[in-house]
Amino acid sequence: MSHEVEILLVDDSPEDVELTIRALRRNKIANEIQVAEDGAEALDFLFCRGVHKDRSPDRPPRLVLLDLKLPKVDGLAVLRAIREDERTKTVPVVILTSSKQQRDVIEGYNLGVNAYAQKPVDFEQFGEAIRQIGMFWMLINQAPPPKVHEAGKAQGA
Amino acid sequence: MTSSDKVTACALLILVGIGALSFWSEERNEHDREWVTHTLLVVEKLQTVRIDITQAETGQRGYMLTGKERYLELYSAGVQQVRGDMNELPDLIRDNPSERDAIQTLQPLITARLAELDAGIEVRKRSGLLAGAEAVTRANNGEKWMGQIAAQIGQMRQAEEGLLTRRLETEAASTTKIKAAIVLGNSLAILILLLKGLVIQKEIVRRTQAEENLKRSNVSLERRTTELSESNKELLATNVELESFAYSVAHDLRAPLRHIAGYSNIIAQDYGPLLDAEGLRFLKKIIAGAQNLGHLVDDLLGLSKVGQQVLSLEATPLDALLRELMDDLAPELAARAIEWRIGELPVVECDRVLMRQVFANLLLNAVKYTRKRDLAVIEVGQIMLNGERVIRVRDNGVGFEMQYAGKLFGVFQRLHKAGDFEGTGVGLAVVQRIVRKHGGRIWAEAELDRGATFFFTLGSSAIIPRTDPELANENEEEAMHVARS
Numbered sequence: 001m002s003h004e005v006e007i008l009l010v011d012d013s014p015e016d017v018e019l020t021i022r023a024l025r026r027n028k029i030a031n032e033i034q035v036a037e038d039g040a041e042a043l044d045f046l047f048c049r050g051v052h053k054d055r056s057p058d059r060p061p062r063l064v065l066l067d068l069k070l071p072k073v074d075g076l077a078v079l080r081a082i083r084e085d086e087r088t089k090t091v092p093v094v095i096l097t098s099s100k101q102q103r104d105v106i107e108g109y110n111l112g113v114n115a116y117a118q119k120p121v122d123f124e125q126f127g128e129a130i131r132q133i134g135m136f137w138m139l140i141n142q143a144p145p146p147k148v149h150e151a152g153k154a155q156g157a
Numbered sequence: 158m159t160s161s162d163k164v165t166a167c168a169l170l171i172l173v174g175i176g177a178l179s180f181w182s183e184e185r186n187e188h189d190r191e192w193v194t195h196t197l198l199v200v201e202k203l204q205t206v207r208i209d210i211t212q213a214e215t216g217q218r219g220y221m222l223t224g225k226e227r228y229l230e231l232y233s234a235g236v237q238q239v240r241g242d243m244n245e246l247p248d249l250i251r252d253n254p255s256e257r258d259a260i261q262t263l264q265p266l267i268t269a270r271l272a273e274l275d276a277g278i279e280v281r282k283r284s285g286l287l288a289g290a291e292a293v294t295r296a297n298n299g300e301k302w303m304g305q306i307a308a309q310i311g312q313m314r315q316a317e318e319g320l321l322t323r324r325l326e327t328e329a330a331s332t333t334k335i336k337a338a339i340v341l342g343n344s345l346a347i348l349i350l351l352l353k354g355l356v357i358q359k360e361i362v363r364r365t366q367a368e369e370n371l372k373r374s375n376v377s378l379e380r381r382t383t384e385l386s387e388s389n390k391e392l393l394a395t396n397v398e399l400e401s402f403a404y405s406v407a408h409d410l411r412a413p414l415r416h417i418a419g420y421s422n423i424i425a426q427d428y429g430p431l432l433d434a435e436g437l438r439f440l441k442k443i444i445a446g447a448q449n450l451g452h453l454v455d456d457l458l459g460l461s462k463v464g465q466q467v468l469s470l471e472a473t474p475l476d477a478l479l480r481e482l483m484d485d486l487a488p489e490l491a492a493r494a495i496e497w498r499i500g501e502l503p504v505v506e507c508d509r510v511l512m513r514q515v516f517a518n519l520l521l522n523a524v525k526y527t528r529k530r531d532l533a534v535i536e537v538g539q540i541m542l543n544g545e546r547v548i549r550v551r552d553n554g555v556g557f558e559m560q561y562a563g564k565l566f567g568v569f570q571r572l573h574k575a576g577d578f579e580g581t582g583v584g585l586a587v588v589q590r591i592v593r594k595h596g597g598r599i600w601a602e603a604e605l606d607r608g609a610t611f612f613f614t615l616g617s618s619a620i621i622p623r624t625d626p627e628l629a630n631e632n633e634e635e636a637m638h639v640a641r642s
Contacts, residue, residue: 019423119415
């Protein structure tokens with residue numbers, strides 16, 4: 001497992017995690033995935049704290065799949081922290097959640113989320129949604145060049 | 158004028174009458190007092206006549222005996238006074254004719270007596286004491302005259318006093334009657350006014366009571382209004398709570414449902430080959446059930462969302478909205494033979510997104526239930542019902558039995574078997590909720606196997622009148638155009 005983490009999946013439901021990873025894998029998206037089961041763990045990973053203190057913050061994931069209803073620190077708070085930190089503020093974040101409530105959607109976009117998707121109940125639709133998200137963000141989307149992160153780090157230091 | 162006013166007027170009239178009567182009566186009393194004074198004057202005058210004659214006699218007698226001038230002066234003064242009295246008397250008694258006659262009788266008697274006295278004086282002057290005495294003695298009429306004079310004066314006095322008595326009696330009798338009238342009238346007026354007062358008192362009591370009753374019912378009305386508005390608030394709060402409860406339940410149901418659907422699919426994908434036909438059939442049932450439940454939950458969430466949504470009203474031309482909607486639906490309906498009959502539709506003040514959903518649900522409903530027709534005919538238009546603009550969606554589909562019409566708009570209520578027509582039974586509930594949110598009503602008419610018609614209004618304020626005069630008199634389906642999809 002020497003690959004760099006490219007996708008951070010933040011979800012407290014092991015079933016959703018398993019179904020999501022399966023959908024990604026079945027669609028040939030083989031990027032390294034890190035799972036965080038609550039908001040605090042996600043922040044620890046992103047900012048290299050706690051169990052992730054040995055990780056380099058210069059290498060943020062290429063995509064964060066973020067659930068909203070999370071233990072400890074909720075998804076919107078995680079999003080806010082990501083956007084407020086120079087090292088992570090350009091990381092693409094896709095909210096993938098059960099909630100389609102308008103205020104969550106509005107708040108998500110206000111905080112600078114890149115996309116907002118509801119987890120479909122239907123397995124086929126769920127698989128299709130995950131496939132499209134993975135394909136777009138991992139293959140089609142042009143990520144910001146690494147020097148943006150470096151510049152960010154320099155400013156943040 | 159009310160009878161009460163008449164009674165008051167009557168009492169006032171009586172009081173005025175009594176006032177006039179009292180005044181008149183007082184005038185009469187004044188007159189009576191004048192009569193008494195007059196009579197006393199006459200009686201006194203008669204008395205004076207007697208006294209003055211006596212003075213003349215005394216003077217004459219004194220002169221006859223002494224020849225002194227002093228007596229002669231006394232005599233002359235007496236005579237003078239008698240003459241004056243007799244001049245005044247006729248004036249005093251001119252009101253009484255019988256007394257006038259009596260004076261006619263008295264006058265000569267007095268004249269005669271005075272003449273006799275004078276004759277005696279003359280003899281005494283001329284011939285001295287003895288001749289005078291002799292002449293007086295010879296005549297010797299003095300006593301006779303005086304007796305007659307006194308009798309006459311007495312008679313006159315009696316007559317005058319009798320007259321007074323009669324007058325006073327008559328007056329007293331009528332005064333008694335007037336007094337009785339005054340007392341009676343006053344009593345009557347007082348009685349009337351008392352009665353009137355009683356009536357007024359009663360009326361005041363009645364009004365006061367009515368006022369108090371009104372106040373009481375006002376207070377209780379206010380209390381009830383307050384209670385009602387409080388329970389209304391509670392109801393609204395409960396409703397909001399229920400909505401959000403339904404939302405969170407539906408929301409929380411989605412995750413385990415997703416897991417059931419997901420893992421069932423994984424079994425089918427990964428372990429399908431290990432299962433026999435029956436095992437696979439059961440698995441497919443689980444997958445279908447989860448899918449079905451997923452749709453129900455999603456529809457329920459949609460319904461709950463409509464309930465919580467705040468209307469964003471804007472003037473919306475329904476014909477344009479319908480055109481857009483039909484363009485969007487066209488790909489889905491490409492396989493169907495449908496004759497669309499779209500009539501004129503009004504511009505309404507409504508939430509555009511929700512109104513689109515109303516038409517979408519109603520049209521898809523019509524499309525669904527006409528599936529078995531070779532040519533489906535779906536009409537959309539407006540009609541006037543009792544002065545109210547009603548929008549109508551009619552199809553020639555399978556319809557339904559009117560006895561179940563009440564269930565049509567209930568959540569999860571379906572009038573057809575799931576095997577015949579798919580659906581969750583939420584679509585029309587959503588439509589009803591949206592229509593009601595706009596202040597309108599929705600209802601349906603149908604005949605089994607002949608089609609169904611849905612009618613809805615949007616509340617009187619929602620319709621924006623068009624300026625186009627051609628539309629002013631429209632009734633139904635004017636300027637209809639027919640489209641085939």
